[in-house]
Amino acid sequence: xxxRTADIPTLVSRARDGDQRSxxxxxxxxxxxxGQLREVMSAxxxxxAPDRTAGKGAQIIGLTGPPGVGKSTSTSALVGALRSRGKRxxxxxxxxxxxxxxxxxxxxxxxxxxxALDKGVYIRSMAxxxxxxxxxxATPQALRVLDAAGCDVILVETVGVGQSEVEVASMADTTxxxxxxxxxxxxxxxxxxxxxxxxxxxxxxxxxxGALQLRRELRSMMSLSQRAESAWRAPIINTVAxxxxxxxxxxxxxxxxxxxxxxxxxxxxxxxxxxxxxxxxIALASYRRSWRGLAGVGLDDLASxxxxxxxxxxxxxxxxxxx
Amino acid sequence: xxxRTADIPTLVSRARDGDQRSxxxxxxxxxxxxGQLREVMSAxxxxxAPDRTAGKGAQIIGLTGPPGVGKSTSTSALVGALRSRGKRxxxxxxxxxxxxxxxxxxxxxxxxxxxALDKGVYIRSMAxxxxxxxxxxATPQALRVLDAAGCDVILVETVGVGQSEVEVASMADTTxxxxxxxxxxxxxxxxxxxxxxxxxxxxxxxxxxGALQLRRELRSMMSLSQRAESAWRAPIINTVAxxxxxxxxxxxxxxxxxxxxxxxxxxxxxxxxxxxxxxxxIALASYRRSWRGLAGVGLDDLASxxxxxxxxxxxxxxxxxxx
Numbered sequence: 001x002x003x004r005t006a007d008i009p010t011l012v013s014r015a016r017d018g019d020q021r022s023x024x025x026x027x028x029x030x031x032x033x034x035g036q037l038r039e040v041m042s043a044x045x046x047x048x049a050p051d052r053t054a055g056k057g058a059q060i061i062g063l064t065g066p067p068g069v070g071k072s073t074s075t076s077a078l079v080g081a082l083r084s085r086g087k088r089x090x091x092x093x094x095x096x097x098x099x100x101x102x103x104x105x106x107x108x109x110x111x112x113x114x115x116a117l118d119k120g121v122y123i124r125s126m127a128x129x130x131x132x133x134x135x136x137x138a139t140p141q142a143l144r145v146l147d148a149a150g151c152d153v154i155l156v157e158t159v160g161v162g163q164s165e166v167e168v169a170s171m172a173d174t175t176x177x178x179x180x181x182x183x184x185x186x187x188x189x190x191x192x193x194x195x196x197x198x199x200x201x202x203x204x205x206x207x208x209x210g211a212l213q214l215r216r217e218l219r220s221m222m223s224l225s226q227r228a229e230s231a232w233r234a235p236i237i238n239t240v241a242x243x244x245x246x247x248x249x250x251x252x253x254x255x256x257x258x259x260x261x262x263x264x265x266x267x268x269x270x271x272x273x274x275x276x277x278x279x280x281x282i283a284l285a286s287y288r289r290s291w292r293g294l295a296g297v298g299l300d301d302l303a304s305x306x307x308x309x310x311x312x313x314x315x316x317x318x319x320x321x322x323x
Numbered sequence: 324x325x326x327r328t329a330d331i332p333t334l335v336s337r338a339r340d341g342d343q344r345s346x347x348x349x350x351x352x353x354x355x356x357x358g359q360l361r362e363v364m365s366a367x368x369x370x371x372a373p374d375r376t377a378g379k380g381a382q383i384i385g386l387t388g389p390p391g392v393g394k395s396t397s398t399s400a401l402v403g404a405l406r407s408r409g410k411r412x413x414x415x416x417x418x419x420x421x422x423x424x425x426x427x428x429x430x431x432x433x434x435x436x437x438x439a440l441d442k443g444v445y446i447r448s449m450a451x452x453x454x455x456x457x458x459x460x461a462t463p464q465a466l467r468v469l470d471a472a473g474c475d476v477i478l479v480e481t482v483g484v485g486q487s488e489v490e491v492a493s494m495a496d497t498t499x500x501x502x503x504x505x506x507x508x509x510x511x512x513x514x515x516x517x518x519x520x521x522x523x524x525x526x527x528x529x530x531x532x533g534a535l536q537l538r539r540e541l542r543s544m545m546s547l548s549q550r551a552e553s554a555w556r557a558p559i560i561n562t563v564a565x566x567x568x569x570x571x572x573x574x575x576x577x578x579x580x581x582x583x584x585x586x587x588x589x590x591x592x593x594x595x596x597x598x599x600x601x602x603x604x605i606a607l608a609s610y611r612r613s614w615r616g617l618a619g620v621g622l623d624d625l626a627s628x629x630x631x632x633x634x635x636x637x638x639x640x641x642x643x644x645x646x
Binding site: 037038041042044066067140141182268271272273275276278279280282283284286287288291299300302303304306307312313314315316317320321 | 360361364365367389390463464505591594595596598599601602603605606607609610611614622623625626627629630635636637638639640643644
């Protein structure tokens with residue numbers, strides 16, 4: 001297993017030609033925070049896909065929403081519809097890093113296996129913990145690899161509702177918020193803050209009781225939260241992902257949002273924001289790494305003093321910073 | 324409104340005597356990251372409640388679980404039961420910072436108004452965003468204020484399931500994970516990672532169909548994830564919080580976990596971990612603040628170069644760190 005050092009230029013070149021194994025290998029290199037991560041990043045950063053307008057790249061679509069609304073099924077349906085339109089598609093499924101990750105809980109990933117042999121689809125699961133900088137460091141790197149591989153669209157599917165969803169939303173060009181009838185009332189969904197992050201709302205399982213009411217509630221809450229400065233009015237699309245109902249309409253809405261992003265300043269604004277978050281996360285991870293190693297004024301010593309009441313946490317942070 | 328500088332020693336002294344307005348004022352000072360935050364922290368860090376064994380302080384209990392399981396109702400029921408046992412109780416409700424926060428979405432906070440006039444209860448809502456360091460900075464400070472006010476127990480209730488819940492769990496001495504029948508199947512709950520963070524599991528709405536099955540699923544998944552090194556076996560408690568059913572049993576389990584924490588190394592281990600997270604978060608917030616102000620090698624300039632493909636994000640982070 002003399003697999004120590006990868007030949008990055010060759011891998012990047014093969015990934016650009018759409019070789020799935022090279023794409024997978026590159027994502028592993030960036031995900032594991034390997035010694036070659038910087039080399040990969042440097043090789044990818046200046047890349048512009050030859051058949052695309054410079055600087056535009058893949059449309060990154062985030063899918064979020066409470067557990068059980070059908071995110072995996074919707075992702076799979078979108079992949080199918082995008083492939084029918086001849087698009088090259090990447091899928092990043094952000095799973096919590098759990099003792100289960102390798103096993104039982106991959107159950108619903110199985111649905112994606114419809115697409116496993118399709119050369120125009122790249123599917124990758126990523127753990128949300130584990131990487132030192134978390135999602136905010138690992139995800140953008142993986143997106144960059146998929147972008148370089150010539151994906152037209154990258155679907156990023158997240159688990160749960162919370163901080164990590166807000167983080168992922170800040171990485172997406174277009175954020176889909178999925179809801180379904182009977183998942184708890186509208187007020188609860190809004191509490192999770194998801195009414196602020198959606199570019200498109202999807203009422204999945206629309207063949208169930210309560211779909212109409214959910215749509216009505218959504219509409220009325222959105223009219224309250226509508227950002228005045230935005231020219232984009234988030235549509236609500238009804239789907240039944242298991243039957244592929246509404247998926248074409250959803251794709252049209254996704255396309256319309258992409259048009260909007262290009263015709264306004266919004267695409268550039270979002271990508272700048274994404275880059276800011278990414279750079280900060282990398283810098284913070286770098287500090288964090290160095291703090292773990294410090295003796296005397298190291299994090300562990302300072303924490304002991306805070307617990308003992310000998311130091312307040314702000315004074316401890318000062319000591320950490322000044323080293 | 325010449326309310327510029329608060330008299331911290333007087334506020335802290337009054338808060339120690341249980342004055343609710345002083346407690347509220349101190350939390351506002353730490354939550355707003357005011358100029359006096361450090362002064363407050365310094366005054367509080369060495370405090371040990373006179374009627375308690377040194378260094379132990381309040382038992383911090385985190386309540387987490389998907390939207391709609393009845394977290395607010397359970398919190399309210401726990402407050403009532405703790406008051407009956409003569410305990411002084413603090414409640415921190417972590418709400419997402421949303422345009423709604425001031426209005427409609429406080430609806431379920433109304434349930435807490437049963438306790439609003441009780442001098443032995445401190446109730447506080449906190450926004451999960453807004454504060455520069457986020458939850459991980461603001462929450463521990465507020466906990467310290469409530470601890471100094473002589474609370475025996477502090478309940479921290481969070482919204483949603485995700486990264487922020489994991490963060491809050493890392494702050495709690497005892498984490499309650501609430502589930503309810505009909506909220507989506509067990510596999511979905513596990514995906515959100517909550518099966519790894521609970522010290523006690525609560526099946527609320529146990530009078531509904533599916534409670535028995537949920538309990539069975541939980542039990543079988545927990546047997547898979549059981550941490551081998553732990554002497555604590557997380558119990559599953561059935562409740563109907565609206566009827567206060569099972570709440571006494573839940574309190575007993577909470578007490579048993581507190582005993583376990585004291586009789587093992589676990590309390591010290593958790594508090595050290597909490598201090599580490601807190602110190603890091605404060606230090607990172609401090610860096611972040613300084614980065615916003617830099618010209619030339621500031622975050623905005625570097626982000627522009629990354630978006631344009633002139634710089635890779637790792638090189639940008641290096642530039643940020645070296646200033």
